[in-house]
Amino acid sequence: MRKESQKYNHYNHGVGLAIVHLVFCPKRRKKVLVGEIRDRLFELWQALSSEKGWHIRALEIAPDHVHLFLEIKPTDPIHLVVKAFKGRASKYLRQEFPSLRKLPSLWSRSYFFCTAGNASAEAIQNYINDPHHW
Template structure:
């Protein structure tokens, strides 16, 4: 059951909007490793702070990303994923020249689902389980 603490307030709205995103690098290349993976996490954390979003869970695997993020109701899934993909692609390709070998860092595709409080915990456990492969 939801408690008042589970909801956020912004202006005159009380809300709980959680998105689970999954996306892959172009050609599903296993490029999200070592320093690139670390830097990806840093870029995402900074962007989330700037936008007022909360990253609830994040997995940066070599060939895909799972991002579970809580956003404001005015932030559509398309704009959220666009922000994460655009910022990370721009920064990572400047900082790691080997990523310029790909025509773009990310594919244009992505998966998104919404999750309320009960299913949010299930999504978090799934992302944090190293065996979900």
């Protein structure tokens, strides 16, 4: 039996695992992601990930930032994934919670991303540099 961490996705012409860690903050790092807003944000992002065929592995919504550990399709550019999450949240949360309209926008323009997988960067580099390939 294979462990969950060894599970790869099969696509038309490839096999792999595309996982990304995303971090982004509300505009001016305001602590607005609390209570009903936090709960609604969680619901919106669960629905979005289901629609897009993405899998949220972990999600932390702090009052002033978000950590999202997400499995995506290899054809999905990271900047468009971020745009989808921020855009969906901004549209619906600002409609449903008038207090958020006081901010010039819900999210800051910047974000952090880091790709992840089953093997560390060091392990891959060591494998490639191993003389057994020569």
